[in-house]
């Protein structure tokens with residue numbers, strides 16, 4: 421059960437439809453597949469989606485830190501020694517997607533070794549999550565049409581709307597069109613990816629006051645410290661910290677400082693080991709939690725549902741689990757399916773998914 425080798429494999433899969441938001445846009449899943457091998461032949465996998473516009477990582481930096489620093493730090497540890505691993509990886513700052521993929525691949529390998537699903541090892545609260553679909557920037561009619569199709573085809577009734585454009589009326593018009601087009605039964609919330617100033621955000625929230633929003637997320641930069649607190653104080657719905665609260669220490673700082681009142685947990689940047697700490701912290705503080713999406717493929721989405729379904733708090737709200745629907749292809753042997761607005765944990769050991777060797781061969785970029 422000792423870790424004997426770690427691989428970091430770059431691959432690229434085009435998106436059918438790019439996702440556009442205030443801090444960037446994604447046209448292809450240029451990710452790194454991390455595989456952890458043990459001396460008794462078990463292989464665990466997870467995915468690292470580098471997001472340079474949020475955390476500064478690139479495919480190259482993920483491969484470099486995994487191969488050069490993280491792999492030598494964990495080879496020789498057993499799969500049970502996850503806290504030792506966490507401590508060793510913690511000696512290197514930053515690199516959240518690289519660290520998380522390695523952590524989750526170890527959990528997958530552990531689950532396979534003991535023949536248990538990762539979600540059971542983590543907590544086993546339920547086996548499914550409701551799905552929230554993220555709507556990227558577009559014209560109001562196109563965004564209403566996409567949401568309508570998601571409801572008809574997949575049964576999704578919760579939508580996160582990307583906002584943060586200028587003038588802000590571009591976005592408030594979309595949210596109004598969604599509410600009018602989809603009716604009162606759908607849940608709507610907004611994510612600004614730091615695109616507005618605090619005063620623009622306050623104005624936009626006032627203009628959307630009658631639209632029954634569930635949450636507001638990162639409407640202005642957390643680095644605008646005092647104006648962000650001013651905004652959060654007057655926000656009529658929970659204000660989610662996403663990219664401003666990556667580590668548990670960030671969560672503590674942002675929440676106690678009055679810069680957010682809810683938290684997005686993304687396993688793509690905190691793995692399972694640190695996400696568990698964040699979950700416990702949020703539970704202790706009495707915060708609402710949303711399972712977020714780092715624009716993940718199917719493997720990353722399976723990791724999110726494995727974690728989100730493991731606890732009552734993380735499965736209470738719909739999780740952001742559907743970005744993979746915009747990809748032209750993926751790496752799993754059995755594609756994920758969102759049915760009745762839900763994504764269900766695969767029953768097998770570990771993450772319950774297998775990588776299709778032919779697809780990986782086709783999309784990998786290191787050959």
Ligand code: MUC
Pocket residue numbers: 441443471474611613662663712713714715
């Ligand atoms: C999100 O919730 O912000 C877009 C940028 C990023 O870092 O994650 C995505 C989704």
Ligand code: MG
Pocket residue numbers: 611613637638662663712
């Ligand atoms: Mg966000």
